[in-house]
Amino acid sequence: MGWSQVSYHYDGSFAGFLCCVFEAYLHKEAPACFLGPEDGRLSLWPERQISTDEAHAKRVYRSLDRSLGAQGRRLVVYGFLTCLPEREMALWAFLRLGYERGPGVVRDLTDDRVSTLNKAVQHLTGEAHLLKGFVRFSEQEGLLIGEIEPKNRVLPLLRPHFCTRYSGESFVLYDRTHGEALFYRPHRWAIVPLAEFRLNGPAQEEQEYRRLWRRFYDTISIAERYNPKCRMTHMPKRYWGTMTEFQREQEGLPP
Amino acid sequence: MELLDKLTILADAAKYDAACTSSGVDRGARPGGLGSAMAAGCCHSFSADGRCISLLKVLMTNRCIYDCQYCVNRRSNDLPRTAFTPWELAELTMGFYRRNYIEGLFLSSAVWGSPDRTTEAMIQALRLLRQEYSFHGYIHAKAIPGADPALTRQLGLLADRLSVNIELPSEDSLARLCPDKKKRAILAPMAQIRDGIQVSRGELVKYKHAPRFAPAGQSTQMIIGATPESDKHILTLTQALYDKYKLKRVFYSAYVPVSDSALLPARRDFKPPLLREHRLYQADWLLRFYHFRAEELLDEANPNFNPLVDPKCSWALGHMEFFPVEVNRADYEALLRVPGIGVVSARRILTARRCGPLTFEGLKKLGVVLKRAQYFLTCSGKMLEGLRVSPDGVLRHLVAQERPMLAQSVPEQLSLFEQTG
Numbered sequence: 001m002g003w004s005q006v007s008y009h010y011d012g013s014f015a016g017f018l019c020c021v022f023e024a025y026l027h028k029e030a031p032a033c034f035l036g037p038e039d040g041r042l043s044l045w046p047e048r049q050i051s052t053d054e055a056h057a058k059r060v061y062r063s064l065d066r067s068l069g070a071q072g073r074r075l076v077v078y079g080f081l082t083c084l085p086e087r088e089m090a091l092w093a094f095l096r097l098g099y100e101r102g103p104g105v106v107r108d109l110t111d112d113r114v115s116t117l118n119k120a121v122q123h124l125t126g127e128a129h130l131l132k133g134f135v136r137f138s139e140q141e142g143l144l145i146g147e148i149e150p151k152n153r154v155l156p157l158l159r160p161h162f163c164t165r166y167s168g169e170s171f172v173l174y175d176r177t178h179g180e181a182l183f184y185r186p187h188r189w190a191i192v193p194l195a196e197f198r199l200n201g202p203a204q205e206e207q208e209y210r211r212l213w214r215r216f217y218d219t220i221s222i223a224e225r226y227n228p229k230c231r232m233t234h235m236p237k238r239y240w241g242t243m244t245e246f247q248r249e250q251e252g253l254p255p
Numbered sequence: 256m257e258l259l260d261k262l263t264i265l266a267d268a269a270k271y272d273a274a275c276t277s278s279g280v281d282r283g284a285r286p287g288g289l290g291s292a293m294a295a296g297c298c299h300s301f302s303a304d305g306r307c308i309s310l311l312k313v314l315m316t317n318r319c320i321y322d323c324q325y326c327v328n329r330r331s332n333d334l335p336r337t338a339f340t341p342w343e344l345a346e347l348t349m350g351f352y353r354r355n356y357i358e359g360l361f362l363s364s365a366v367w368g369s370p371d372r373t374t375e376a377m378i379q380a381l382r383l384l385r386q387e388y389s390f391h392g393y394i395h396a397k398a399i400p401g402a403d404p405a406l407t408r409q410l411g412l413l414a415d416r417l418s419v420n421i422e423l424p425s426e427d428s429l430a431r432l433c434p435d436k437k438k439r440a441i442l443a444p445m446a447q448i449r450d451g452i453q454v455s456r457g458e459l460v461k462y463k464h465a466p467r468f469a470p471a472g473q474s475t476q477m478i479i480g481a482t483p484e485s486d487k488h489i490l491t492l493t494q495a496l497y498d499k500y501k502l503k504r505v506f507y508s509a510y511v512p513v514s515d516s517a518l519l520p521a522r523r524d525f526k527p528p529l530l531r532e533h534r535l536y537q538a539d540w541l542l543r544f545y546h547f548r549a550e551e552l553l554d555e556a557n558p559n560f561n562p563l564v565d566p567k568c569s570w571a572l573g574h575m576e577f578f579p580v581e582v583n584r585a586d587y588e589a590l591l592r593v594p595g596i597g598v599v600s601a602r603r604i605l606t607a608r609r610c611g612p613l614t615f616e617g618l619k620k621l622g623v624v625l626k627r628a629q630y631f632l633t634c635s636g637k638m639l640e641g642l643r644v645s646p647d648g649v650l651r652h653l654v655a656q657e658r659p660m661l662a663q664s665v666p667e668q669l670s671l672f673e674q675t676g
């Protein structure tokens with residue numbers, strides 16, 4: 001449509017992405033590629049550095065509700081958290097369509113631009129739902145600490161759930177994959193980047209609870225119904241690495 | 256006895272109860288307390304048998320005055336016996352809940368001394384947990400038939416869900432296998448709980464702080480395959496329990512041989528009827544979410560489910576006059592009758608066709624799995640291209656599709672997330 005093709009370099013944040021959208025419309029540019037701060041890809045198109053401007057981001061954010069409706073906005077906000085390859089391009093394609101067609105766009109489930117994003121968001125919300133159950137916390141000096149290795153950036157989705165569940169406690173939930181952590185102490189929370197995260201060994205009481213849990217886990221299964229395949233469909237192996245019931249190494253230690 | 260050993264004994268004694276869910280109440284946290292509850296239910300783990308673990312499922316005690324033949328805990332069985340103290344149980348629940356191992360507690364019990372005494376012990380434990388420990392997570396408690404209704408009421412004010420097990424699908428079987436239990440004694444608390452829930456709901460509408468009695472409703476379970484009842488009998492009973500007692504769920508538990516009693520199937524070579532249990536759950540799902548009635552699914556001529564295809568396919572094959580269903584015009588109910596189309600797919604179809612007529616290509620994009628559905632659908636009057644259908648051929652295809660699943664000795668367990676539709 002006569003929009004010139006460019007690559008955008010931005011800071012990788014959601015606000016930064018919204019600013020790219022702002023610039024694109026302002027200069028009638030069609031982004032062909034989005035590069036985050038650590039993205040070393042060479043691009044074939046002229047590159048532009050987009051700096052993040054709160055006011056611009058806010059304007060675009062407000063336009064989401066107006067032009068795409070609450071559901072459309074949700075798709076965009078959640079879409080940004082997914083592990084969809086080239087997710088910014090998918091979001092851009094969806095936004096173009098949405099600005100043109102209005103809130104009804106979310107119903108057009110057979111359009112590739114809509115269904116791609118929808119599927120990615122379902123993957124995200126599905127993973128977040130599973131993790132509400134699969135997250136394991138350990139207690140260290142009154143603080144609850146948990147680690148996860150999700151494919152999608154689920155922390156923002158897990159936050160309301162765990163902040164309600166543990167409203168009177170303090171906890172940290174670390175996302176190894178994306179190097180960020182959710183911190184909570186009564187009635188305040190923050191999600192912050194965190195490159196490294198180390199834990200002390202479990203104290204005696206903590207070890208005791210782990211043993212009790214593993215024992216319960218093993219006991220509750222009925223041998224005559226053994227069905228590892230069914231377990232795997234419900235609880236894919238990639239989650240097992242951070243789950244207490246599969247960490248056997250301490251079992252040999254004297255109580 | 257060490258806590259670890261008690262836990263082992265009392266979890267082992269509770270594991271045959273099939274109820275697993277933690278769904279049905281939505282409750283935010285309260286200041287100073289621990290926990291909340293999600294309406295949708297939450298699985299925290301899956302055991303090696305593929306069943307979900309959502310609650311700390313244990314017995315208060317496995318000491319029992321009764322001698323029900325099908326039960327590991329029967330008086331005549333030589334087993335180590337023990338009981339939790341209320342304090343132990345509360346500590347364990349809190350410790351597990353804080354670590355996010357569980358969504359709450361499922362407390363059941365053998366009958367220790369008398370139904371009243373047993374219920375009192377359970378009340379004491381739950382009261383400690385709710386009041387002293389300010390626990391706001393999910394609690395499912397088993398009501399003990401024969402207990403004083405006033406005690407059952409107290410139990411229901413502490414728990415989110417109550418259940419009374421119907422145990423066996425018929426009065427005859429009950430009389431043979433557990434002479435101490437009477438159908439009346441089981442149905443009386445069920446009716447009491449139903450009425451209690453109804454009154455409580457009514458009051459809650461009027462006053463926000465009215466006491467909540469079993470807000471997540473009641474459920475029951477029965478053992479399948481230990482006694483001769485047909486699927487038709489079981490499903491009709493299930494339907495009556497939903498209709499008359501307003502149950503939230505009926506659970507089935509394939510009998511696992513735990514005794515050599517002559518009244519039960521011989522232990523040697525007995526395989527728990529897992530496929531049958533699976534088919535019953537599928538049918539139960541059709542009753543609850545797909546507007547089917549038991550009498551549509553089974554009749555005198557076919558009193559049992561076809562092991563080779565699921566109940567919805569079976570129904571469809573017997574009612575070819577209902578098909579094909581036109582994707583672009585059919586209402587929600589009609590779409591739900593199509594094999595392979597579940598609640599989610601049906602809703603998506605309704606949404607997407609507002610943007611224009613759907614094709615088979617479009618259905619795939621919506622995520623509708625056509626493997627089974629293709630035989631029963633038209634898109635704008637056309638069947639899927641290249642598809643040949645004779646009723647026999649359809650059956651053969653459907654059976655072939657199920658075979659890989661049936662080839663395993665054990666079929667997939669049914670869950671909320673993988674309804675075949």
Ligand code: SF4
Binds near residue numbers: 277278296671672
């Ligand atoms: S989702 Fe299914 S498996 Fe999980 S708790 Fe609920 S009923 Fe059980």
Ligand code: SF4
Binds near residue numbers: 320
């Ligand atoms: S009363 Fe319950 S625990 Fe006792 S034998 Fe009967 S079924 Fe088992």
